[in-house]
Amino acid sequence: MTLTDAPARPRPSDAGRASPMSLWRLLWLELRRNAMPWMFPLLAALFVFDPFRTAMGYGPFWDLRASVLENKLLPDFVAFVAGVAAWMGSRDSRRHTRDLVDATARPRWTAQLTTWAATTLWVAAGFLCCVAVLYGVTASQATWGGPPWWPVAVSLAELALISALGFAAGTFFPSRFTAPLAALGAFLLCLEGFRNAVGRSSGYALLSPTTSVPDDDTGLFHHYLPDVSIAQLMFLIGLTLVALAILGLPRAADAGPRPRRAAAVIAVAGLAAAGTAIGLTGTARTEAYGTVIPALHDAANDRPIPYTPVCGQAAGMPVCVHPAYRNFLPAMTADLAPVLRQIVSLPGAPARVDQVVVNDLIPSNGAAITGVPPVLRLPVSGTPDETSFGQNAGTFTSYLQSTLVTLFVVGARGFVSMGPPAGTPGQQAVELALLQQAGTAIQTGAPGRQPTKADQVATAARRFAAMPAAARHAWLADHLAALRAGHITLAQLP
Amino acid sequence: MTAAGLQKPEPRAEASRPRGLLSHSGPRLVRLHLASRRVPGALAALALCALVLRAALIWHWSLGNGNGAQQLPVLIEAGAASIIAVTAQSPFGDPERATGRWLPYLRLGTAVGLTAAAFGLLAAGAAAEHLPGGTLDILRNMAGMTGIGLLLAAVIGGALAWTGPMAYMIVTQFGLIGDWTSPWVWPARPPHDAGAALCAGLVFVAGIVAATVRGARAFREV
Amino acid sequence: MNVEIAGLTRHFGRNQAVAGVDLEAGPGVFGLLGPNGAGKTSLLRMMATVLPPSSGKMRLLDRDPGSYGPRRDIRRRLGYLPQNLGYYPSFTVVEFVEYFALLKEMPAARVPAAVAAAVERADLGDKARAKLRTLSGGMLRRVGIAQAIVNNPELLLLDEPTAGLDPEQRVAFRGLLRDLGERATVVVSTHLVEDVGAACTEVALMNAGKIVFRGTPEQLTARGEGHGVGDAPLERGYSAVLTEARS
Numbered sequence: 003m004t005l006t007d008a009p010a011r012p013r014p015s016d017a018g019r020a021s022p023m024s025l026w027r028l029l030w031l032e033l034r035r036n037a038m039p040w041m042f043p044l045l046a047a048l049f050v051f052d053p054f055r056t057a058m059g060y061g062p063f064w065d066l067r068a069s070v071l072e073n074k075l076l077p078d079f080v081a082f083v084a085g086v087a088a089w090m091g092s093r094d095s096r097r098h099t100r101d102l103v104d105a106t107a108r109p110r111w112t113a114q115l116t117t118w119a120a121t122t123l124w125v126a127a128g129f130l131c132c133v134a135v136l137y138g139v140t141a142s143q144a145t146w147g148g149p150p151w152w153p154v155a156v157s158l159a160e161l162a163l164i165s166a167l168g169f170a171a172g173t174f175f176p177s178r179f180t181a182p183l184a185a186l187g188a189f190l191l192c193l194e195g196f197r198n199a200v201g202r203s204s205g206y207a208l209l210s211p212t213t214s215v216p217d218d219d220t221g222l223f224h225h226y227l228p229d230v231s232i233a234q235l236m237f238l239i240g241l242t243l244v245a246l247a248i249l250g251l252p253r254a255a256d257a258g259p260r261p262r263r264a265a266a267v268i269a270v271a272g273l274a275a276a277g278t279a280i281g282l283t284g285t286a287r288t289e290a291y292g293t294v295i296p297a298l299h300d301a302a303n304d305r306p307i308p309y310t311p312v313c314g315q316a317a318g319m320p321v322c323v324h325p326a327y328r329n330f331l332p333a334m335t336a337d338l339a340p341v342l343r344q345i346v347s348l349p350g351a352p353a354r355v356d357q358v359v360v361n362d363l364i365p366s367n368g369a370a371i372t373g374v375p376p377v378l379r380l381p382v383s384g385t386p387d388e389t390s391f392g393q394n395a396g397t398f399t400s401y402l403q404s405t406l407v408t409l410f411v412v413g414a415r416g417f418v419s420m421g422p423p424a425g426t427p428g429q430q431a432v433e434l435a436l437l438q439q440a441g442t443a444i445q446t447g448a449p450g451r452q453p454t455k456a457d458q459v460a461t462a463a464r465r466f467a468a469m470p471a472a473a474r475h476a477w478l479a480d481h482l483a484a485l486r487a488g489h490i491t492l493a494q495l496p
Numbered sequence: 497m498t499a500a501g502l503q504k505p506e507p508r509a510e511a512s513r514p515r516g517l518l519s520h521s522g523p524r525l526v527r528l529h530l531a532s533r534r535v536p537g538a539l540a541a542l543a544l545c546a547l548v549l550r551a552a553l554i555w556h557w558s559l560g561n562g563n564g565a566q567q568l569p570v571l572i573e574a575g576a577a578s579i580i581a582v583t584a585q586s587p588f589g590d591p592e593r594a595t596g597r598w599l600p601y602l603r604l605g606t607a608v609g610l611t612a613a614a615f616g617l618l619a620a621g622a623a624a625e626h627l628p629g630g631t632l633d634i635l636r637n638m639a640g641m642t643g644i645g646l647l648l649a650a651v652i653g654g655a656l657a658w659t660g661p662m663a664y665m666i667v668t669q670f671g672l673i674g675d676w677t678s679p680w681v682w683p684a685r686p687p688h689d690a691g692a693a694l695c696a697g698l699v700f701v702a703g704i705v706a707a708t709v710r711g712a713r714a715f716r717e718v
Numbered sequence: 719m720n721v722e723i724a725g726l727t728r729h730f731g732r733n734q735a736v737a738g739v740d741l742e743a744g745p746g747v748f749g750l751l752g753p754n755g756a757g758k759t760s761l762l763r764m765m766a767t768v769l770p771p772s773s774g775k776m777r778l779l780d781r782d783p784g785s786y787g788p789r790r791d792i793r794r795r796l797g798y799l800p801q802n803l804g805y806y807p808s809f810t811v812v813e814f815v816e817y818f819a820l821l822k823e824m825p826a827a828r829v830p831a832a833v834a835a836a837v838e839r840a841d842l843g844d845k846a847r848a849k850l851r852t853l854s855g856g857m858l859r860r861v862g863i864a865q866a867i868v869n870n871p872e873l874l875l876l877d878e879p880t881a882g883l884d885p886e887q888r889v890a891f892r893g894l895l896r897d898l899g900e901r902a903t904v905v906v907s908t909h910l911v912e913d914v915g916a917a918c919t920e921v922a923l924m925n926a927g928k929i930v931f932r933g934t935p936e937q938l939t940a941r942g943e944g945h946g947v948g949d950a951p952l953e954r955g956y957s958a959v960l961t962e963a964r965s
Contacts, residue, residue: 105766107794107821108823
């Protein structure tokens with residue numbers, strides 16, 4: 003009998019195949035002994051310290067708070083996800099178990115995918131715990147809307163990609179330096195590398211999940227547009243498939259022709275998905291209430307979200323806000339009342355205050371007193387208890403009062419910036435006087451130095467504010483038109 | 497073979513005095529120690545960090561202005577510190593610990609030498625470009641974060657010690673944006689801030705002492 | 719025949735680790751002796767299908783491991799214990815053996831019983847739930863044996879299986895080998911000639927990548943009569959054959 007003559011021995015009937023139960027048991031073993039849970043205490047501390055604290059400094063609005071998932075929580079996670087995934091990818095080399103694993107029937111690719119899946123499932127579990135805490139607290143505070151899931155989906159997809167890239171790096175480069183370099187690279191890529199690589203103004207930069215902080219009222223008046231999120235998902239999932247398929251392609255993976263063909267198909271599918279996302283993002287255009295990708299756009303999302311405003315009274319005038327601001331209505335009426343009381347029944351004084359959307363991309367948006375009877379259209383940026391970006395209750399009050407005063411005196415339109423009052427010196431002095439009567443102190447210059455223009459305005463403002471309220475009201479009634487036209491000088495102010 | 501041919505061994509010659517690291521076997525011992533810690537690979541990884549820093553400066557990968565512009569250099573410095581921290585890991589374990597008196601000196605020299613090399617490489621990477629904070633910042637930031645990594649290596653092992661500098665870097669990013677003033681967040685402080693330099697120096701020294709005396713713990717969980 | 723090898727070679731760069739080996743083995747325990755660097759481990763790794771040969775023909779369990787499908791089939795019925803056993807420190811004994819049982823594509827329903835049996839046969843019953851990092855070197859070796867036998871292999875390849883085992887365990891292990899050898903082909907690579915004498919029905923001696931002796935332990939002993947260096951008859955036969963091969 004020669005080597006080639008011998009007939010093949012019949013296969014035993016219970017020769018195993020990849021049964022779901024076997025794969026599940028493998029996954030279970032990997033889940034139980036994965037290194038990722040070791041990172042959880044650190045990630046929990048970072049979550050509390052960074053994204054959660056930041057989110058609690060925002061107003062209780064779902065889309066605003068959810069923005070920390072991509073801007074803060076993702077960057078906090080990615081370094082450790084990439085590093086630990088690289089660590090797990092290098093396990094067989096570090097532990098000298100390659101021969102043992104290679105001598106088994108399952109392709110090494112299957113074992114690797116199981117290890118990667120376990121690592122990524124732990125990552126997802128940790129991330130979702132953070133989401134649950136954030137969304138749970140927000141649910142107890144928000145008075146409108148519901149938790150947005152697109153940021154969660156996109157963040158999970160990015161974490162899966164980072165995990166896959168780190169795992170592949172660890173598999174192909176099982177060096178002790180792979181984990182820290184993977185961590186560094188992931189953080190760099192996530193935070194800024196992508197945007198800088200394609201140019202900040204390029205539409206392709208939209209594919210990076212990290213974005214700027216949205217306006218407070220995002221998702222309140224108009225629907226969140228998921229076009230970019232869909233493209234991001236396609237891109238991230240596509241690249242993840244490519245990264246995983248790469249593990250199964252090399253000859254050394256000993257994956258056999260069928261698994262290698264499957265890996266090749268997966269890689270091509272992943273590239274196609276990512277390429278399609280890139281192509282779609284190239285057609286993106288910024289519109290009034292979000293970024294639109296025509297092929298992915300649902301026109302139903304363009305319609306405003308209907309709502310019934312919640313109203314209160316300030317100096318006898320109705321002040322109506324979006325239901326999401328329900329809890330802040332008392333503070334807003336308290337802030338507006340001192341100004342409204344001073345200008346009630348004057349020409350152009352608002353008979354009503356309506357909150358409108360904060361969106362400076364539309365010229366017709368922004369603060370204005372319009373209509374008959376006049377209505378103050380007031381975009382509200384921030385809340386009294388917001389502490390992000392240096393805001394506090396005082397800045398919120400200042401914003402509301404300054405906006406009303408400026409619009410009333412100057413007749414301006416648009417977004418009132420914080421800082422010195424707008425208009426001519428005469429107009430500025432009247433604005434400052436009205437604000438002082440509402441509770442804002444007029445800043446004085448240092449004694450003894452040469453008086454500046456601002457000092458002269460402040461002096462005139464104090465003089466005007468010192469008048470009895472009835473006299474001041476009467477003067478404004480007589481001189482408002484000239485004041486608004488800019489014809490009143492500081493010397494002409496009483 | 498019988499015992500007839502066997503003779504009593506010669507009396508052992510008196511043991512020669514231990515030789516210093518500067519003897520002819522010293523450089524060989526140093527070279528072998530560096531090879532065991534993969535120091536050539538570490539230098540290559542540090543050079544890569546320097547190249548990334550240079551690319552970031554040339555192509556203006558800045559994350560913003562003011563303190564925001566320092567976020568990227570701090571990230572790269574943390575990467576360098578992470579690389580130094582993982583070199584503390586010993587592949588030998590107990591057999592190496594049960595040797596003579598040279599191991600602490602070798603550990604000390606490796607840690608200090610790599611920190612100096614990292615500083616030199618990053619400074620070279622930033623040469624002739626505008627680096628926010630300057631080279632003093634590199635030295636202070638990286639030395640402090642290296643200390644964190646070496647301290648963590650003594651506790652949980654060299655293989656995962658990179659998590660220390662990375663976690664500290666994330667805290668620092670927050671501090672840079674928020675203009676924190678605590679000297680313990682030294683990357684957020686100006687380059688000539690004595691308090692920050694002192695804190696970074698203390699942490700660096702603590703890390704060096706831990707690495708010298710204890711070395712990296714063997715982590716055998718996964 | 720479970721093992722049929724003809725003209726097998728393997729070189730690593732200029733180093734010829736296996737320089738033309740012919741071997742046939744059926745059920746029984748087959749010992750592989752030889753000095754360090756003789757090529758035993760390389761030969762075993764090729765038989766374990768983790769190292770492709772440079773040339774030659776090999777047939778294992780009536781299949782050609784050169785193709786993926788047959789190779790996978792061989793691996794389902796193969797047990798392998800390498801010389802340097804790697805392990806995952808956080809796994810328990812049972813988890814480690816189960817992991818490899820699943821990788822060998824054993825039917826899931828059979829795995830728990832097979833794992834328990836393998837752990838018992840390796841005399842690790844009281845350490846079943848212990849983490850691998852808490853075990854001594856000898857116990858780890860037995861864990862390696864357990865994972866090698868969990869699928870009741872028809873071809874069992876053991877490289878230095880008794881390293882670290884105490885004498886009592888070695889005696890028990892030889893009994894296990896004889897047991898396994900009744901159905902399967904067991905190839906044991908070892909330096910310990912007494913293991914070969916006690917458990918093997920046939921023995922081959924390798925030197926410089928070639929087989930320089932093939933026969934029974936008694937025949938090897940006979941070669942050492944009046945010749946060779948060694949404290950035991952088998953050792954004398956071993957050294958006599960090597961001396962002859964090297965001259």
